[in-house]
Amino acid sequence: MEVDPIQRFEQAVLGTIRQRGLLAPGERVVVGVSGGPDSLALLHALHALSGPLGIALHVAHLNHRLRRAAPEEARFVAETAERLGIPCTVEAVDVRAAQRQSGLSLEHAARNERYRFFLRTAKAVNASKVATAHTADDTVETVLLNLLRGAGTDGLAGIPPCRALAEGVVVVRPLIDAWRAEVEAYCRAMKLHPREDTSNRSRAFLRNRVRLDILPYLTRHFGEEVKPNLRRLAELARPEVELLDHLTAEATTRSAKESEEGIAISVRALGELPLALRRRVARSALRRLAGDPTKIGYREVQRLLETLEGERADFDLPGPVHVRREGDQILLTPPGVAETAPGWEVLLPVPGEAPLPDGSAITAEVGPRPPGFAVPRVPRAREVFLDAEAVTPPLHARSRLPGDCFTPLGMTGRKSLQDLFTDAKVPVAARTRTPVVLDARGIVWVAGLALADRVKVTPETRRLLRLRWSEPLLEENGR
Numbered sequence: 001m002e003v004d005p006i007q008r009f010e011q012a013v014l015g016t017i018r019q020r021g022l023l024a025p026g027e028r029v030v031v032g033v034s035g036g037p038d039s040l041a042l043l044h045a046l047h048a049l050s051g052p053l054g055i056a057l058h059v060a061h062l063n064h065r066l067r068r069a070a071p072e073e074a075r076f077v078a079e080t081a082e083r084l085g086i087p088c089t090v091e092a093v094d095v096r097a098a099q100r101q102s103g104l105s106l107e108h109a110a111r112n113e114r115y116r117f118f119l120r121t122a123k124a125v126n127a128s129k130v131a132t133a134h135t136a137d138d139t140v141e142t143v144l145l146n147l148l149r150g151a152g153t154d155g156l157a158g159i160p161p162c163r164a165l166a167e168g169v170v171v172v173r174p175l176i177d178a179w180r181a182e183v184e185a186y187c188r189a190m191k192l193h194p195r196e197d198t199s200n201r202s203r204a205f206l207r208n209r210v211r212l213d214i215l216p217y218l219t220r221h222f223g224e225e226v227k228p229n230l231r232r233l234a235e236l237a238r239p240e241v242e243l244l245d246h247l248t249a250e251a252t253t254r255s256a257k258e259s260e261e262g263i264a265i266s267v268r269a270l271g272e273l274p275l276a277l278r279r280r281v282a283r284s285a286l287r288r289l290a291g292d293p294t295k296i297g298y299r300e301v302q303r304l305l306e307t308l309e310g311e312r313a314d315f316d317l318p319g320p321v322h323v324r325r326e327g328d329q330i331l332l333t334p335p336g337v338a339e340t341a342p343g344w345e346v347l348l349p350v351p352g353e354a355p356l357p358d359g360s361a362i363t364a365e366v367g368p369r370p371p372g373f374a375v376p377r378v379p380r381a382r383e384v385f386l387d388a389e390a391v392t393p394p395l396h397a398r399s400r401l402p403g404d405c406f407t408p409l410g411m412t413g414r415k416s417l418q419d420l421f422t423d424a425k426v427p428v429a430a431r432t433r434t435p436v437v438l439d440a441r442g443i444v445w446v447a448g449l450a451l452a453d454r455v456k457v458t459p460e461t462r463r464l465l466r467l468r469w470s471e472p473l474l475e476e477n478g479r
């Protein structure tokens with residue numbers, strides 16, 4: 001008896017979820033839906049499987065404001081979710097403005113905004129997972145793309161079935177074992193009508209040229225097994241990369257130490273490592289310090305390792321990072337220009353969110369004080385509660401400035417940010433990236449470090465202002 005194609009596809013997705021441990025009963029899952037065939041198939045398959053899996057779904061769609069069809073696509077997704085009886089969150093963001101502010105490519109800026117939106121939605125609806133519609137074809141394209149870019153072993157691992165996003169939320173890929181042809185066949189069998197993103201046909205993007213030109217050429221001339229073989233390569237490489245990551249973390253702890261000045265690497269300890277770990281430790285140290293980790297690649301790592309051969313070295317790398325070899329130590333610090341570079345400042349709407357140049361964000365929410373609310377004795381590093389009526393609008397977030405000072409919680413005198421960072425042993429590089437939140441009267445919060453005493457919550461507080469500093473979102477294949 002021929003198996004129904006709809007049932008076959010959904011059972012295959014169920015098999016991926018269970019075999020890879022992507023979802024658990026009782027979880028709420030945010031499903032990223034663009035309206036294209038992959039995400040539409042993901043939504044309908046998860047909807048059909050939500051009963052057997054014991055999960056609850058929430059649709060999330062972000063309008064990037066990049067194409068004329070975007071508003072119609074947002075309506076289509078909202079109507080699809082309503083028809084399925086699934087709650088839906090739709091937002092719009094000016095990706096071009098985010099690109100100008102961050103300095104990233106348009107593609108990377110859009111991706112950052114998309115995952116920030118997914119995280120924001122997941123936190124709002126109390127979801128622990130975000131499901132995206134990456135397929136086996138996406139893995140193959142990523143592997144080939146990374147090969148063309150000269151990526152190392154990490155690039156061969158492709159797209160992982162799951163990865164941590166931030167703040168306890170995990171991204172999962174239930175379609176990662178499905179080929180795009182199977183997804184499209186499922187859409188036809190279900191009589192779905194996906195919306196097409198015309199930018200997917202543009203050869204202006206390297207990924208599109210890989211999908212439209214290179215992979216078809218390889219398949220025609222080298223056989224139908226090209227794509228399955230590349231996918232198998234990713235499956236073999238991924239656990240080996242995870243092992244290397246574990247070994248790298250251990251080796252970095254032994255050979256590199258963070259200080260107020262930056263990161264100090266022991267020449268002897270680094271030189272004794274096998275070459276593979278030596279490169280990974282060097283890359284890890286550079287990227288931990290760099291303002292823009294994506295600028296740290298093979299050339300920068302090799303330049304750092306060359307300092308093992310001489311007694312002295314003094315140069316700058318992109319990031320920016322300054323490298324100095326003195327005796328048995330290599331010291332990585334931000335170059336002097338990094339400290340004197342023009343700062344940044346953004347308006348923080350209340351309620352609302354302010355994206356920051358490093359890919360993180362400050363969010364603000366205000367509301368009545370719940371009955372029985374007690375201020376944590378030690379506030380969470382990235383989240384604080386303020387007395388909303390003690391804050392004088394408007395709020396801004398900016399980089400620190402020379403001479404910044406305020407009265408921290410529990411103190412009566414003023415303290416400079418310089419002393420605050422020094423006492424907390426915050427590395428110099430991190431100081432330049434730490435947001436400072438101000439109202440019309442001055443500093444109210446140094447994110448992750450200290451709250452101003454004048455805005456603290458007291459027994460008389462009636463309304464709360466919650467500020468949260470999200471972590472920067474990592475590039476999918478930015479290793």
